[in-house]
Amino acid sequence: xxxxxxxxxxxxxxxxxxxxxxEELGFQITDDFKDKxxxxxxxxxxxRGAITFSTDLCRCIDLPMEADFMQLSSYGDGHKSSGSVxxxxxxxxxxxxxxxxxxxxxxxxxxxMQFLTNFLQSKNPKSISTAVLLRKDxxxxxxxxxxxxxxxxxxxxxxxxxxxxxxxxxNLPYIGILKPEIYLS
Ligand code: PRP
Numbered sequence: 250x251x252x253x254x255x256x257x258x259x260x261x262x263x264x265x266x267x268x269x270x271x272e273e274l275g276f277q278i279t280d281d282f283k284d285k286x287x288x289x290x291x292x293x294x295x296x297r298g299a300i301t302f303s304t305d306l307c308r309c310i311d312l313p314m315e316a317d318f319m320q321l322s323s324y325g326d327g328h329k330s331s332g333s334v335x336x337x338x339x340x341x342x343x344x345x346x347x348x349x350x351x352x353x354x355x356x357x358x359x360x361x362m363q364f365l366t367n368f369l370q371s372k373n374p375k376s377i378s379t380a381v382l383l384r385k386d387x388x389x390x391x392x393x394x395x396x397x398x399x400x401x402x403x404x405x406x407x408x409x410x411x412x413x414x415x416x417x418x419x420n421l422p423y424i425g426i427l428k429p430e431i432y433l434s
Contacts (some may be wrong), residue, residue, distance in 0.1 A: 252275060253418060257408075257425035262400060264423045267410060270300070270399045275309020278397060281378075282348065286312055288375050289347035293340060295365065296320040297419070298354035301411035302382040302399075306352060314350070317342055321361055334364040340372075349374045354411045355402075356384040359391030383407070383424070406432060 254260070293315045293426055294303040298427055307314065308331055320338035351368060356362055379398040385404050406413050406429070409421030 252424070253421050256418070256428055256431050257277070258428050260418070260423055260425045261402060261405075261407060262410075262424040263424060266303070267423065271305045272309050274397045274399060275306055275311075277312045278306075278350065278378075278380065279309075282310070282312055282350070286349040290314040290350065291317050291340075291344050291347050291374075292343070292350045292352055293317050293319055293369070294345075294352045295361070296338065298411045298413065299352050299382070301419070302354055302380075303352040315342060315347075317344075319365070321365065322363055331356070334361050336368070343368065344372050344374045346373070346375050349377045351379045353379065353381045354383065355407075356381050356390075356393065356398075357387060357393060358389070359393050362393055363391050376413060383411070383412075 256274035290312060292303065292307055294300060294316070296318055297320070307316065317340045318338065319336065319340055321334050322337050323334045350363060351369070352364060362379065366379070369377055378396040381395045382399045383402040384395060384398055386400055387404050403424045406414065407424055408427050409424040410425065411419050413419045416428055418427070
């Protein structure tokens with residue numbers, strides 16, 4: 250019987266490993282943000298890739314937070330960054346004077362995060378912090394200090410736990426490397 254596992258060369262992060270790391274980050278964020286509750290905390294999840302990470306992470310943060318969403322477009326359905334970032338969906342509520350936690354699935358070239366943090370800064374939040382599931386180590390990456398990073402990952406075509414290939418495989422509960430024949434065919 251077919252399994253999505255058959256489309257992977259290997260599993261890089263298992264469900265268990267991801268859950269343990271996400272819980273650690275949640276505890277850390279809870280501790281770091283406990284004095285920020287009075288100003289308001291907004292978790293901004295970047296659609297669509299970060300949804301799985303975000304729903305797990307936010308349930309490990311024991312503080313009252315608002316949930317908002319943004320959507321950018323840079324990659325389309327292919328697997329190479331186009332370099333230009335556009336807003337498809339802005340936040341729905343005001344973030345002025347509040348503490349923002351941006352939740353992203355992957356930091357690759359850095360174009361998206363650079364664009365996003367500059368854009369959000371123009372709305373005058375009290376602070377911006379970033380939680381990112383994966384950071385790829387690639388050449389010419391824009392330098393950026395991620396506040397809460399789950400894992401460094403290999404520079405391979407990875408899918409699962411929210412990450413897609415042509416909008417598919419986001420529902421894979423773990424993270425793995427896609428077989429080249431899948432995306433080269
Ligand atoms: C992915 C990911 C980040 C961005 C990172 O988004 O979610 O937003 O690429 O790459 P960068 O550091 O090179 O900018 P994508 O456009 O694939 O959308 P998705 O989240 O809907 O999959």
